[in-house]
Amino acid sequence: MKIQIERTQNPRPKKNSSELGFGQFFSDHMFVSEYDSKQGWHSARIIPYQNLSIDPAASVLHYGQALFEGMKAFYQTNGEMVLFRPEFNAERFREGAKRLCMEAPPVEDFIQAVAELVRVDHDWIPSEKGCSLYIRPTLIGHEGFLGVRPSNKYMFYVILSPVGAYYKEGQKPIKIWVEEQDLRAAPGGLGAVKAGANYAASLQAALKAKQKGYAQVLWLDSEREFVEEVGTMNVFFVFKNEIVTPELSGTILPGGTRQCALQLLKDWKLPIVERKIKISEVIAALEKGELLEAFGTGTAAIISPIGELNYKNKNYDVSNQKTGPLADRLYKEITGIQYGEIPDRHHWIKKISV
Ligand SMILES: Cc1ncc(COP(=O)(O)O)c(C=O)c1O
Incomplete structure (x- = not known):
């Protein structure tokens, strides 16, 4: 061209x-x-x-x-x-x-x-x-x-x-509102692509969450049963025995950072699975102390630890509101590769000559 x-x-x-x-x-x-x-x-x-x-x-x-x-x-x-x-x-x-x-x-x-x-x-x-x-x-x-x-x-x-840095809080864990009214994307709709219309649909809930003091919303599926994404990021949950991210269902954006995180977790031989996750499963794990970490992945923030979830007007602390070790390790590995401090084993970097 x-x-x-x-x-x-x-x-x-x-x-x-x-x-x-x-x-x-x-x-x-x-x-x-x-x-x-x-x-x-x-x-x-x-x-x-x-x-x-x-x-x-x-x-x-x-x-x-x-x-x-x-x-x-x-x-x-x-x-x-x-x-x-x-x-x-x-x-x-x-x-x-x-x-x-x-x-x-x-x-x-x-x-x-x-x-x-x-x-x-x-x-x-x-x-x-x-x-x-x-x-x-x-x-x-x-x-x-x-x-x-x-x-x-x-x-x-x-x-x-x-x-x-994307969030004013920097890498500090963010507070998340689990949204039960508005829907970001419906089956058969535009959720899997970066259409401007998806973001128009998301503004009302994001604004409401912000007014209540939450940085982003956790989106649920059309039945308000399964977890989809967090704000403009994909979401990962570190349970006691497995790490889970929602499978790509057609209503979730297939994120590039999600793909990198999946690759690195596999490289590190950690038990990562892509599957459906009920919000009730997340809350039950929080109540039993079996949700060790949760974080979002996206180009803007790379890894954004979740420190608090509000579901049905009840607040749940995640990782004692601290950045968990896995969120920290992924953030350091991805940014290390981006800034050329860690070898680019998967050929993610493209050099541009001046
Ligand atoms: C709705 C949504 N989900 C997930 C992501 C993460 O995608 P990526 O890692 O490619 O930035 C984005 C964009 O940043 C997004 O807008």
Whole structure:
């Protein structure tokens, strides 16, 4: 793919890593390419970060034809600039596009777009450990029409945001509200893909949880019986005799960090299983002192220990509100590989030359 590059004349001021937070600031440039049925994907370009101009009747604005990805670039300890598992995100993007009847760029073009944009804005990658450049590839249907059918025009764009730690609490365990009213995803719906619509469905419960003092919600299935995900993360429970993560049921996002955690737990010969887990099983284990740890996995926070669960208005402490040893070990191993301090045995790292 040929990419035209127009560099900004007005570079933005950069922030100190302590001010970054998550997704508040954006780099100087963005990647954009467009698709229509006659020309296919065309006009690939890197341009100064700017507003989009789309038809007010664009399908994304009315019927939610929108899909995104979340991935990261790092400076490793030896100064090498790298991406973490870009093929995984490119392939998940194509799967998501298929479900939403959208056209997605080929895997090689997705990776080239991301790598080239990161190269152009490499001085936006924060160098402190714990910080990274978050990458947000996005696909929208932007044909202007008001019939309900898939758009014939798509825009693929990528923006970059330097980020610090995801939670204000840092790696400290988070408080979780078990949500029994709202549903993130239903069987046959969009739960297994990163459709913007899933996040719209999740806002009300997340807001309610926040107002009650909880950082995220634990989502249950449509019968409110089985555990699905925690906020925007997959969830793992460390029981006395086994480690369990919900099996991919079609309503759960197949997370990249989940896949890494499964691989590492298998490498360490620990008893990890993917199966259905009832919320009643989690609560019974908590009551018997047999739930040793629980944590979420996701690109933004990597591993997020759970310190407290509220179910039916009763609070349960998890791991005495401390980060458990397995959450800590997984966090250190994954970030160690990302920052080049631990050998990349599974080829998760892709180097980008300056
Ligand atoms: C709903 C949801 N579940 C799980 C995850 C974790 O996926 P990944 O590990 O690929 O970031 C995410 C994204 O971060 C998400 O939005």
